[in-house]
Amino acid sequence: MASLQDLSLEQLRALTVKTFRRGGGSRPDVLLIRADGEEAVLKDFSQADPWFRRLVGPLSVRREARALRQLDGARGVPRLLRVVNRDALLLEYVPGTSAREVPPGGLTPLFFERFYRLVDRLHEFGVAHCDLRSQGNILVGADGEPHVVDFTAHFRRPRPWNVAARWMYRKFCEADWVAVARLKRSHAPELLTESERQALARDRKTLIERAARFIGKSVRNISRWLLTRRQ
Ligand SMILES: Nc1ncnc2c1ncn2[C@@H]1O[C@H](COP(=O)(O)OP(=O)(O)OP(=O)(O)O)[C@@H](O)[C@H]1O
Ligand SMILES: [Mg+2]
Missing domain, CATH: 1.10.510.10 (Transferase(Phosphotransferase) domain 1)
Incomplete structure (x- = not known):
């Protein structure tokens, strides 16, 4: 996933090809993104309501990343590709x-x-x-x-x-x-x-x-x- 590794959140969002769930309120956007034939799932709290984005979003991102790191290599669990920033994670896409x-x-x-x-x-x-x-x-x-x-x-x-x-x-x-x-x-x-x-x-x-x-x-x-x- 070399090409997805270096992109900013905005650049990643611009590559959306499908929305699994639209964020807002207390929820993240969950987006399928595609670049040069590579696919990944972006889970992004940046569009959640301001307080939620500030407090709960970063906590959720950290928590989920920690679990995925601990589960790295477990069959049936998507790999964590990258913590993009405090608002967002990039995950392996499971078709x-x-x-x-x-x-x-x-x-x-x-x-x-x-x-x-x-x-x-x-x-x-x-x-x-x-x-x-x-x-x-x-x-x-x-x-x-x-x-x-x-x-x-x-x-x-x-x-x-x-x-x-x-x-x-x-x-x-x-x-x-x-x-x-x-x-x-x-x-x-x-x-x-x-x-x-x-x-x-x-x-x-x-x-x-x-x-x-x-x-x-x-x-x-x-x-x-x-x-x-x-x-
Ligand atoms: N790695 C993935 N590969 C494929 N699809 C995914 C992946 N991660 C999430 N999805 C899709 O996005 C949906 C929402 O993802 P997720 O459950 O992580 O977010 P959520 O904010 O908890 O949403 P919900 O409240 O609907 O559970 C999932 O039901 C699934 O269809
Ligand atoms: Mg869910």
Whole structure:
């Protein structure tokens, strides 16, 4: 990717050939860019609302870069090509579609098997993804293989002595596994095993999950309300 290495954010944005998601508010632009036959994905907070851009954007960029560096070489995870500046990252492009766009029945038993293997691999590298509930973060590659993107919410494996954080990390790893079962439930419920059904039922019921979800939603809503321009 030599030619993409030296370009400024503006130059990279000028090479956009597709918009995966338009930024603004609290969100980054996610753009496919192409130059001399090379493709890459630009995740760029520069168009987010001013406070969000100043505070949360750089934090998200740093966090995601740190996770991707730790996962460098893990199959099914796009490589970090470059941190462009405090607003933006450049990632390897994974051709394919997001699981959100795959119609029901479109995913095979082999896909789910590989997806479990991918989730295990993330954890072997010491990273829990924490946002696999969002099907937009799961990609079905043109090769039929699962890939995951968007590591903004990840949680890294803490040191062994940090018992409380270790416990949380295990919970987040469990949530990643349950996310595979959730995808199965929405795309191929007939493939669910008994233990997956039980995990899904537990997932709904546990107080901690509900509390975590409530806190997560509230934090997101409050920070969005505080940091973004009112419509
Ligand atoms: N490396 C990549 N290769 C191919 N497509 C990608 C890549 N990264 C992101 N995308 C596409 O862009 C979309 C949004 O990316 P991402 O999830 O990182 O941003 P986001 O701000 O969290 O968006 P959302 O809120 O929709 O999840 C993904 O659903 C996917 O379709
Ligand atoms: Mg996402």
